Amino acid sequence: MKDLFREFDFTKVGYYQSIVESQGIETFIKNRDLSGLAGEAAIMPEVWPTLCVINDEDYDRAMAAIRDSVATDSEGSDIEVKCPSCGETNPGNFDLCWSCGESMNPAKSEA
Numbered sequence: 001m002k003d004l005f006r007e008f009d010f011t012k013v014g015y016y017q018s019i020v021e022s023q024g025i026e027t028f029i030k031n032r033d034l035s036g037l038a039g040e041a042a043i044m045p046e047v048w049p050t051l052c053v054i055n056d057e058d059y060d061r062a063m064a065a066i067r068d069s070v071a072t073d074s075e076g077s078d079i080e081v082k083c084p085s086c087g088e089t090n091p092g093n094f095d096l097c098w099s100c101g102e103s104m105n106p107a108k109s110e111a
Contacts, residue, residue: 002059005066006050013049019069020062026054
């Protein structure tokens with residue numbers, strides 16, 4: 001098992017997990033339940049949620065998927081839109097609502 005991505009914000013770790021798993025790569029999140037800790041833990045990266053690949057041989061392919069996602073996300077990622085189904089705010093580059101899982105169609109409204 002190799003570490004791919006570590007971040008205090010669990011939502012980013014979960015987002016990259018979905019990107020990597022969409023490529024058919026098995027992942028695991030270390031320290032998943034520690035993400036709610038406050039105080040000193042917030043400044044200790046070793047306890048932050050960490051996305052890992054299960055099989056070491058998938059590491060390079062997983063990192064490529066993350067790099068591709070970062071490059072793609074940089075275009076329009078500052079735009080937020082409301083889900084037409086539940087009204088939750090989502091990044092403008094999401095295809096599905098993070099909250100309800102419904103499609104973010106082209107008729108989405110600006111947040």
